[in-house]
Amino acid sequence: MNKEKVTRFYADLDSSAALAAQYFAPDASFRFCNLSPIVGRExxxxxxxxxxxxxSGTVHSVENHDVTEGGSTLVELRVTFVRKDDxxxxxxxxxIFEENEDGIRDYRVYGDYSTL
Structure with missing residues (x-):
């Protein structure tokens, strides 16, 4: 995924779960840190x-982006989470994620957000 599309994806993710979900293939796998994978766009x-x-919200800032020879997209982010108490x-x-013609098919998030 090129940097422009990556930046648009994270802007959509910051604004709406439904918008972000549209980027995923119908049978996609999504893994958030140490949680079990979630399968399926819905x-x-x-x-x-x-x-x-x-x-209350998130802000994702893309700090680094690369696409491997095998087609995997690697993204380094700075993420700001806004709690309910502001x-x-x-x-x-x-x-790290992979795409096919249907969208993102495998998406894996790595970070320590345990204090959230």
């Missing part, structure tokens, strides 16, 4: 909405 949308319901947690994160 389940991913539900997971994202449930997660976003626990906070305090923030900011930290680094990394994402």
């Amino acid at each position: 389940n991913i949308a539900s997971f994202l909405q449930g997660f976003f319901d626990t906070i 305090t923030t947690l900011e930290g680094p994160g990394a994402v």
Whole structure:
């Protein structure tokens, strides 16, 4: 995925779980840190909405982006989470994902957000 599309994806993710879910293939796999993978676009949308319901918002800033020869997209992020009490947690994160003609098919998030 080129950098422009990656940047658009994270802007959409910051604004709406439903918008972000549209980037995923119908049978996609989504793994958030140490949680079990969520499979299927509808389940991913539900997971994202449930997660976003626990906070006030997120801001993802792409710090680095690369596409491997095998086609995997690697993204280094700075993520700011806004809690319900308006305090923030900011930290680094990394994402690796693969796409096919239907969209993102495998998406893996790496970071420590345990204090969120």
